[in-house]
Amino acid sequence: xxxxxxxxxxxxxxxxxxxxxxxxxxxxxxxxxxxxxxxxxxxxxxxxxxxxxxxxxxxxxxxxxxxxxxxxxxxxxxxxxxxxxxxxxxxxxxxxxxxxxxxxxxxxxxxxxxxxxxxxxxxxx
Amino acid sequence: xxxxxxxxxxxxxxxxxxxxxxxxxxxxxxxxxxxxxxxxxxxxxxxxxxxxxxxxxxxxxxxxxxxxxxxxxxxxxxxxxxxxxxxxxxxxxxxxxxxxxxxxxxxxxx
Numbered sequence: 352x353x354x355x356x357x358x359x360x361x362x363x364x365x366x367x368x369x370x371x372x373x374x375x376x377x378x379x380x381x382x383x384x385x386x387x388x389x390x391x392x393x394x395x396x397x398x399x400x401x402x403x404x405x406x407x408x409x410x411x412x413x414x415x416x417x418x419x420x421x422x423x424x425x426x427x428x429x430x431x432x433x434x435x436x437x438x439x440x441x442x443x444x445x446x447x448x449x450x451x452x453x454x455x456x457x458x459x460x461x462x463x464x465x466x467x468x469x470x471x472x473x474x475x476x
Numbered sequence: 477x478x479x480x481x482x483x484x485x486x487x488x489x490x491x492x493x494x495x496x497x498x499x500x501x502x503x504x505x506x507x508x509x510x511x512x513x514x515x516x517x518x519x520x521x522x523x524x525x526x527x528x529x530x531x532x533x534x535x536x537x538x539x540x541x542x543x544x545x546x547x548x549x550x551x552x553x554x555x556x557x558x559x560x561x562x563x564x565x566x567x568x569x570x571x572x573x574x575x576x577x578x579x580x581x582x583x584x585x586x
Contacts, residue, residue, distance in 0.1 A: 386575075388575075394478075394579065394580075395478050395564050395577040395578055395579045395580045396513075396521060396564060396566070396577050397577065398574050398575035398576070398577070410573070410574075412572075412574045413572065413573075413574070446520055446521075451526075457568075458568055458573075459507070459508035459509065459567070459568030459570070460508070460509060460527075461568075462509075462511040462523055462526040462527070463511070463513075463521075463523065463566075464523040464526075464532065465520075465522075465523070466520040466521055466522070467520065468519075468520055469519075469520050
């Protein structure tokens, strides 16, 4: 079945970087854009960015520009997200989510389905 | 602080109808579709309503969505115990050029 399978949890020190992987399963990565989001404890999801999986182009939320990089490897059907200069406030569950939408109708005519199972990133000294 | 405003909690008894509101502005809900996600503790969010009022296959018909102006609502009729979860609304925001979410509503079935 269609799913997004993410890498396992990570524990990092402040100032370090973390890499999260998201493997598309049951469908071709090229067929859909992929979003990256995160959810801090007790809060709603927060959108981080999106990758056009064909062109490899990205759009990032202003908050994360300069600190996040989303890439893809078509040969392994996998998207990667690297978040650098980690602080305690980056402790969260990070999610990948497939984009379902109509590009011709603009970026807002879309929804996220399915989501990956999540990757817990803990920043601790 | 979430951009979209939801009540932090809602409750109802089995069989009742419950609505959850989501308030935004012209740049997000007022100009774009609204999606709703359901999340159980320790699991990933799941798409519940898309394009403001459409249900994905497999979502029971007792879940419905609506949108008017800069607000949206999720209605659950015939409430069941398994509906106890967190619910989030989301929309694209033309001002920030990104997706914004509500803070979530925790639904309790009494």
